[in-house]
Amino acid sequence: MNIAEVARAAGVSNATVSRALSGRGSVSPATRERVLAAADELGYVVSQAASTLSSGRTRNVGIVIPFLDRWFFTQVLAGAQRRLMDSGYDVTLYNLEGDGSERRTVFDDFLLRQRVDAVIAVSLELEENEVSRLHELGKPLVGVGGPIPGVRTLQIDDDAAARLATEHLISLGHTSLAHIGGDEASDADFHMPIKRRRGFSAALEAAGLEPAGFIGADFTLAGGYRAAKQLLGSPNRPTAIFASSDEMAFGAILAARDLGLLVPHDVSIVGIDGHEQAEFFGLSTVAQYPRRQGAHAAEVLLAELTGSEAPSPEVPFELVTRASTARPRPA
Amino acid sequence: MNIAEVARAAGVSNATVSRALSGRGSVSPATRERVLAAADELGYVVSQAASTLSSGRTRNVGIVIPFLDRWFFTQVLAGAQRRLMDSGYDVTLYNLEGDGSERRTVFDDFLLRQRVDAVIAVSLELEENEVSRLHELGKPLVGVGGPIPGVRTLQIDDDAAARLATEHLISLGHTSLAHIGGDEASDADFHMPIKRRRGFSAALEAAGLEPAGFIGADFTLAGGYRAAKQLLGSPNRPTAIFASSDEMAFGAILAARDLGLLVPHDVSIVGIDGHEQAEFFGLSTVAQYPRRQGAHAAEVLLAELTGSEAPSPEVPFELVTRASTARPRPA
């Protein structure tokens, strides 16, 4: 089943079938109608390989991701995949987790094997030559969740988001605030932890307050738990904790409970993310929308691929207040 | 940069380069050496499209998945992707979550567009004609996490796993056991909930016990929480709960705590999955290894594609005992 058979059935040339089916070039409505009918009847679908070979377009986008088991990443992936599929694009997934050897493979072999039209890099710090090679090949590249030098990137303003979370606590009247943030090890994340910590500090400073503590941990429930245990177990424990991610914040909530502390009565806790379980935990958080970020990234790429003007990448975030934050208990 | 340039550089024909690089057909060691050197030097990689068009092979496997935000699925995906990448295969991700309209698109357009050599279906009940169309196209198909009629599938023996979990509780001396399982809505899962419930019942029956309760919920933390609250809030609450998934079990643990019950002192809780957070929660569970299941699935496909004998799909599971289960408190 190939284009020729459709052409024969519709009584036109191969080229016309190609035009009618792809939408490139003009075809009279009547002819298009006939072609579509014939193609449908015969159950014809273009051969991806032939089309690619001839046109240079693959209708395939590569998504490179550092892990698969973090909520943020899968959300971005899902959002991007969905948006791309809606436009008839396939998504090839490159999961870099592991020893790092696959990273070179991905770049040297896969991306260069002309398998993709464009690339989305999620929370990944690309090396300069990785970026430039993609550029040379004319492949649009957009980052999500971390800035890549010279590359359009979608990410929330981490500094501002952290400030928002902190100011929320301050506005409630807290004066003893601690922060649970990323440790040095979380470097796949472009200093994101540092920016959030900076936002925290800035908000405190603006209010004339001193930080009541900082503990680095990894971005997991267990990490948040351990850090919070430490913070809340100390003699002069803070009355409020800002955690750099919701998963950490969940851990902090559990730690507080295990210490017999009531949230928010004894300690207020706020996170960043808008994780789907935040509602369950009653967690106040600065929500970001990774799914939309993924979809936006896809749109930017799609626009670049079709030569239209790329949409301006707005990356909204907002405070969602739930039961985990309240005024501090009067001393 | 194409095969011809490499051929020229190595002083051989295109055909020989193709043979040397693909390993199909015989080439003298010396020649192969020269070809590889030339290709490497020139930074040549075969054009996927041209190769596919000419050979009919895509070196691409489609993975179809119902959601992206469930631990089990992403683990399977990661395992399969990794194994396939190691063998030089790409993975195209089809995420079916949504209204179901994309399901037809995926089958009608994407899979038939000759974009994949094989398909892995994760926890997806395929319709008969979907299966047969893949068959007609000669595309190997393997399922993970749910049986598809007429298709090789990797999945744990749900009945046996549930029995194992239940017997663990019984062997500790519990006589009042309840079950939190999937509700009717979880139908993407091939009656898996039903099989697990059956295993639970069978184990009780074999021990001459009556079930102390069953509540259906969805496979989430919140679902498990609500169900456990109900179970544990009742006047004659069970001393042990078997939850169909670890996430549900986490919810049950939190529910117990919120009710002021001690785990395992007042109530023992066991799950199924071997979720990465099970350790944090101290959850006893019947661990399965979805990552390995994904890798196995990939191996089966790879074997079928190369014509070698497919490995026998072993799908192990085992009881991992932690702090959430213990003897019932003497009455």
Add this chain to the structure above:
DNA sequence: TTGAAAGCGCTAACAG
């Protein structure tokens, strides 16, 4: 073991 040559199925100039 190696080379010559015929496609694989589609797209995009170009001509009309």
Add this chain to the structure above:
DNA sequence: CTGTTAGCGCTTTCAA
């Protein structure tokens, strides 16, 4: 608006 035609780059007979 439509047809003709020349590739796209590789694989695979078939011969040598």
